[in-house]
Amino acid sequence: MKCDLAKSEAGVVVWRISKRWLQGLGLEFWLPLPLVAVVFWLGCNFLAAQELSRPYSTKKKLQSDTQLEARVSVNVLLINAAVNRTKRITQVEVETADPILKRLELELPTIEFSQIEATIAQELGLPREDVRKLVRYEIVE
Numbered sequence: 001m002k003c004d005l006a007k008s009e010a011g012v013v014v015w016r017i018s019k020r021w022l023q024g025l026g027l028e029f030w031l032p033l034p035l036v037a038v039v040f041w042l043g044c045n046f047l048a049a050q051e052l053s054r055p056y057s058t059k060k061k062l063q064s065d066t067q068l069e070a071r072v073s074v075n076v077l078l079i080n081a082a083v084n085r086t087k088r089i090t091q092v093e094v095e096t097a098d099p100i101l102k103r104l105e106l107e108l109p110t111i112e113f114s115q116i117e118a119t120i121a122q123e124l125g126l127p128r129e130d131v132r133k134l135v136r137y138e139i140v141e
Helices: 002-025 033-053 113-124 128-134
Strands: 076-084 089-096 103-108 135-140
Touching (some): 076 128, 089 113, 128 135
Parallel strands (some): 076 135
Antiparallel strands (some): 076 089
């Protein structure tokens, strides 16, 4: 019995020394860390697999055959319209005071002055009278 008691006391002493040694090195924290990391990794894999295998139903579908129309309000300085009577088109260059959009080019399928002014006014969102004041025509044969 004395032998068993001595062995158990020796075991306790060894445990205390080991515990102090582990605490001194900080290994009490570092030893279970890989186990925690593996559990975290397995849990994340399980959750990701569940989320990715879930079916999704979309009620709104992407339409790729529509064009996006953007309206830009700019301060127009000058409008030059080159009317080509042989090709029956008008090349329009619009110069603006905007530092980002300095020049805008349009090609119109008409050579009628009233239609040119109406189309430019519609494209730029300006009143037709303002377009009439700013436009300069050049006739090209």
